[in-house]
Amino acid sequence: MTTGTGAGATSIDDLRVAIGPADTVARGAAVARHAGLVKPPGSLGRLEDLGVQLAAVAGRCPPPVPDSPAVVVAAADHGVHAQGVTPWPQEITTRMVELFCAGRGGVNAIARTVAARVVVLDVGCASAPADHPALRSARVRAVTADLSVAPAMSRAEAARALTAGAALATELVDGGADLLVTGDMGIGNTTASACLIAAFTGRDAATVTGSGAGAAGRTLSDKAAAVGRGLERNTADPADALGVLASLGGLEHAALVGVMLAGAARRVPVLLDGVITNAAALGAVGLHPAAVDYLIASHRSPEPGAAIALAYLGLVPLLDLGLRLGEGTGGLLAVPLVQAAARILGEMATLDDLEPPAGT
Amino acid sequence: MTTGTGAGATSIDDLRVAIGPADTVARGAAVARHAGLVKPPGSLGRLEDLGVQLAAVAGRCPPPVPDSPAVVVAAADHGVHAQGVTPWPQEITTRMVELFCAGRGGVNAIARTVAARVVVLDVGCASAPADHPALRSARVRAVTADLSVAPAMSRAEAARALTAGAALATELVDGGADLLVTGDMGIGNTTASACLIAAFTGRDAATVTGSGAGAAGRTLSDKAAAVGRGLERNTADPADALGVLASLGGLEHAALVGVMLAGAARRVPVLLDGVITNAAALGAVGLHPAAVDYLIASHRSPEPGAAIALAYLGLVPLLDLGLRLGEGTGGLLAVPLVQAAARILGEMATLDDLEPPAGT
Numbered sequence: 133m134t135t136g137t138g139a140g141a142t143s144i145d146d147l148r149v150a151i152g153p154a155d156t157v158a159r160g161a162a163v164a165r166h167a168g169l170v171k172p173p174g175s176l177g178r179l180e181d182l183g184v185q186l187a188a189v190a191g192r193c194p195p196p197v198p199d200s201p202a203v204v205v206a207a208a209d210h211g212v213h214a215q216g217v218t219p220w221p222q223e224i225t226t227r228m229v230e231l232f233c234a235g236r237g238g239v240n241a242i243a244r245t246v247a248a249r250v251v252v253l254d255v256g257c258a259s260a261p262a263d264h265p266a267l268r269s270a271r272v273r274a275v276t277a278d279l280s281v282a283p284a285m286s287r288a289e290a291a292r293a294l295t296a297g298a299a300l301a302t303e304l305v306d307g308g309a310d311l312l313v314t315g316d317m318g319i320g321n322t323t324a325s326a327c328l329i330a331a332f333t334g335r336d337a338a339t340v341t342g343s344g345a346g347a348a349g350r351t352l353s354d355k356a357a358a359v360g361r362g363l364e365r366n367t368a369d370p371a372d373a374l375g376v377l378a379s380l381g382g383l384e385h386a387a388l389v390g391v392m393l394a395g396a397a398r399r400v401p402v403l404l405d406g407v408i409t410n411a412a413a414l415g416a417v418g419l420h421p422a423a424v425d426y427l428i429a430s431h432r433s434p435e436p437g438a439a440i441a442l443a444y445l446g447l448v449p450l451l452d453l454g455l456r457l458g459e460g461t462g463g464l465l466a467v468p469l470v471q472a473a474a475r476i477l478g479e480m481a482t483l484d485d486l487e488p489p490a491g492t
Numbered sequence: 493m494t495t496g497t498g499a500g501a502t503s504i505d506d507l508r509v510a511i512g513p514a515d516t517v518a519r520g521a522a523v524a525r526h527a528g529l530v531k532p533p534g535s536l537g538r539l540e541d542l543g544v545q546l547a548a549v550a551g552r553c554p555p556p557v558p559d560s561p562a563v564v565v566a567a568a569d570h571g572v573h574a575q576g577v578t579p580w581p582q583e584i585t586t587r588m589v590e591l592f593c594a595g596r597g598g599v600n601a602i603a604r605t606v607a608a609r610v611v612v613l614d615v616g617c618a619s620a621p622a623d624h625p626a627l628r629s630a631r632v633r634a635v636t637a638d639l640s641v642a643p644a645m646s647r648a649e650a651a652r653a654l655t656a657g658a659a660l661a662t663e664l665v666d667g668g669a670d671l672l673v674t675g676d677m678g679i680g681n682t683t684a685s686a687c688l689i690a691a692f693t694g695r696d697a698a699t700v701t702g703s704g705a706g707a708a709g710r711t712l713s714d715k716a717a718a719v720g721r722g723l724e725r726n727t728a729d730p731a732d733a734l735g736v737l738a739s740l741g742g743l744e745h746a747a748l749v750g751v752m753l754a755g756a757a758r759r760v761p762v763l764l765d766g767v768i769t770n771a772a773a774l775g776a777v778g779l780h781p782a783a784v785d786y787l788i789a790s791h792r793s794p795e796p797g798a799a800i801a802l803a804y805l806g807l808v809p810l811l812d813l814g815l816r817l818g819e820g821t822g823g824l825l826a827v828p829l830v831q832a833a834a835r836i837l838g839e840m841a842t843l844d845d846l847e848p849p850a851g852t
Contacts, residue, residue: 170591171598172705175793176821177814227846231530236841238531242838245832345532434537452812453829454537461536468828469813472605479604481596486587 138259142298142394144291144419150397154188154425158195162187162229162477165194170481178450182428182473189401189426194478198311198401201248201467202304203460204234204391205239206297208256208383210320211278212362217323217355219346222275226257232317232459233264234443239315239459246467248313250460253300255293256383257318270296272383279327280361283379290378290386298388298397305398311470312395313430315460318384319345322435325411326359327380331368332414333444336360340437342407345456373418381415387410393419396426401470405463406433406456410441417445430466433457449475502658503752504651504734504779510757513547514785518555520549522837525554525644530841538810542788542833549761549786554838558671558761560828562664563607563820565592565599566657568616570680571638572722577683577715579706582635584623585679586617592677592819593624594808599675599819606827608673613660615653616743617678630656632743639687639729640721643739650738651744657750658757667760668765671830672755673790675767675820678744679705682795687740689797691728692774693804696720700797702767705816733778741775748772753779756786761830764791765823766816770801777805790826791815 138261146263162184166403167173174180186195187200213222231237232252252263253268258275262265272292301312318324322344326366329340347355366379377386389412395402396416404413404427416423429442431451442449450469455462522544534540546555556686567589573582591597592612599779603610613628614621618635621627632652636644645653661672678684682704690702694708697720709714726739737746749772758775764773764787789802791811802809810829815822 169598170588170596171817175705175815175817176598177816179813179815179825223698224846228530231841231845234841236530236845237837238529238536238836238840241835241839242832245828245835345535453539453810455535455539456537457531457535460546465539465829465832468605469825472602472825475601476598479596479601480598481591481594485591485596486584 142295142302144294147298147393147397148420151393151420151422153422155191158191158193159188161193165477167283168482170483170485176476178293179394179469179473179476182470183477186401186474187477189399191399195474197471197474197478200308201246201311201313202309203239203243203248203250203313203315203464204300205252205315205317205460206384206387207252207254207317209258209275209318210324210382211276211284212323212358213281213320214278215280215354215358216351217347217358218320218344218356220319222258222319224417225317226259226261226430228317229254229257229261233266237459237474238461242461242464246464248464248467251300253297253387255296255387256425258433268300276382279324284381286379287378287485290374292406293383293386294390297387298394302392305400311401312465313403313463314391314405314409314459315463316384316388316458318382321382321384321408323358324380324382325408326386326437327362328358328376328385328411328414329441330363331376331380332370332418333440334455335440337363340440342435342437351476370418385412385415389415392423392427396423401428402426403428403463403466405430405460407435407438408458408460410438413445414441422446428470431462502655502662504654507658507753507757508780511753511780511782513782515551515556516551518549518551519544521553525837528842530843530845535642536606536836539836540558542830543837546761546834547837549759553761554841555834556836557831557838561606561667561671561673562669562688563599563603563608563610563673563675563824564660565610565612565675565677565820566744567612567614567677567823568746569618570678570684570742571636571644572640572683572718573680574638575640575714575718576711577707577718578680578704580679582618582679582730585677586619586621587618588677589614589621593626597816598821599817601823602824604728607752608823608824608827613657613661613747615656615747628660636742639684639740640718643726644741645738647734647738650734653743653746653752657747658754661751661754665760671761671827672751672825673820674751674769675761675823676744676818678742681742681744681768683715683718684740685747685768686797687722688736688745688771688774689801690723691736691740692730692778693800697723697799700800702795702797730778733775737775745772745775750776752776752783756783761788762786763788763790763823763826765820766818767798768818770798773805774801788830791822
């Protein structure tokens with residue numbers, strides 16, 4: 133993997149130093165500007181909130197229109213797959229990565245709709261996908277350990293995956309990306325997501341565990357049991373976000389934390405996708421509270437943990453379409469909403485423009 | 493106004509003859525195709541329902557990707573304005589039409605986001621807007637009569653406005669538009685919308701009346717009273733949709749009914765916007781029940797009548813963003829969802845593609 137800035141600028145410590153809260157002056161200017169636009173006050177609803185956030189992220193009002201979105205699909209495999217938590221075989225992760233590279237996944241269809249670049253980041257698929265220009269290889273390890281038995285990975289491994297995600301996001305921003313979208317691929321990763329959400333929010337295993345990509349009946353009860361054992365066997369202190377990621381997360385979660393922190397450090401908005409990215413967002417905000425200012429919740433996943441994570445973060449999703457595919461599909465669908473929110477602030481006339489010209 | 497086919501092909505009778513139900517064979521093919529795509533069954537949620545509808549509308553699976561959307565903003569004024577139903581002066585309608593033509597309204601900002609063409613249709617603004625290439629003039633009358641006192645217009649006037657909308661939609665489709673979006677401008681038109689929704693669904697005035705573009709306190713109670721008087725003084729038989737439109741609607745409602753019927757006749761999907769277009773949809777479906785097959789509910793307006801109208805039509809909105817601006821803004825925001833739904837059916841790999849190549 134090549135990066136514009138090198139891993140040094142994307143270490144956790146460097147990222148933490150680079151992140152600051154979004155701009156309150158620009159935020160206030162956007163609120164005031166909305167009030168003067170040629171429309172009833174508040175009549176553009178959530179788009180107005182979004183525009184205010186974009187101004188705060190960019191540090192200016194009106195904010196720039198993000199016309200170069202890029203989605204990072206972080207991919208990895210999970211040792212907890214051995215517990216029968218999903219009906220899908222582990223090999224699917226690598227096969228799907230290859231389909232994404234070939235432009236044939238759901239993420240690609242939606243990326244074409246919104247003219248987004250797709251980059252896939254392998255941080256630990258069980259078998260290495262075939263080389264491809266759209267694939268970045270930063271294989272920290274092949275498959276995590278089984279989190280229901282032992283920590284999924286070491287802190288150093290989690291940090292390496294995080295840095296790989298941050299380096300890729302930084303490279304994309306250096307290349308012109310002005311809106312980052314987070315995506316995931318990893319058979320078994322809703323199990324790890326449930327563990328992360330439980331550990332960060334204090335909720336129990338049964339509350340946060342859902343059917344994911346098709347767990348039902350015995351598979352679903354085995355999944356909830358695996359989440360419960362994971363929480364019992366790993367001491368996870370939510371104040372130690374990297375420790376939680378290492379013991380209960382996936383390599384793709386750690387990479388996505390890196391994408392989010394790099395976006396915040398570069399003052400680029402980051403669109404979350406479904407439950408995997410919602411879980412990762414808890415890690416990012418655990419590492420730096422101000423990171424939340426740069427995150428946009430694209431949609432509400434039906435997974436129970438998703439709503440819990442978003443509520444904990446204080447984020448309200450834009451869409452609620454019953455999406456549970458992941459890959460970044462939901463995040464990409466929200467891209468036009470972000471673009472529209474910026475255009476409204478920059479392009480609409482003001483109430484003053486309604487007055488007839490002087491002298492008429 | 494020039495049209496490709498002339499008003500003769502867009503009369504109500506001609507439109508009714510041209511409309512048929514959407515294609516059940518293509519619908520079934522889309523359901524089957526979704527089941528074989530490389531994703532957990534149903535994991536693209538509402539996008540899958542939408543793709544199935546698009547296939548049925550187009551009569552083939554996969555459906556074409558609609559990449560040339562056009563929004564018709566139908567504009568007119570309302571005699572019921574005299575009853576103090578809104579804080580906005582009537583002159584605003586014409587001024588806003590001129591802003592739309594200048595590309596400076598909310599509709600224009602969002603149209604640019606989704607690369608949609610904007611055409612404004614004046615079917616009865618109080619004063620004629622200045623000529624502009626984006627403006628079509630089909631002024632049936634300047635301002636309707638006050639519906640709280642007498643019928644808003646004659647049946648012939650409603651039919652002329654409907655035909656003007658249908659002719660414009662037909663012209664746009666002839667010119668390449670493959671997705672029609674409905675929009676409105678008309679100070680006072682949430683009052684007429686409430687009347688239409690009450691008349692078509694049988695609900696009472698208080699239930700369907702909302703604050704619209706800012707009615708509150710005395711204005712809101714005057715508005716509900718005007719809706720109530722309109723329903724008392726006009727005999728509106730929901731089985732006579734044109735009669736209901738004439739007595740209780742606006743000229744822009746009638747024009748939008750024409751847009752919807754022309755879309756259905758040409759087998760082009762039509763995106764509804766907020767409460768004004770939801771009210772018009774009741775008229776369109778009243779004139780031909782199969783028209784509903786071609787309608788897509790883009791968003792849920794906070795106006796109470798909107799949810800009532802959509803439920804009556806059996807349509808479930810895609811977005812719920814608190815939008816209450818009208819103009820077609822919400823309809824345009826759903827354009828990428830429609831495009832994504834079509835691309836998913838046409839571009840995603842199938843589960844068979846997950847199998848390793850033979851011999852490996």
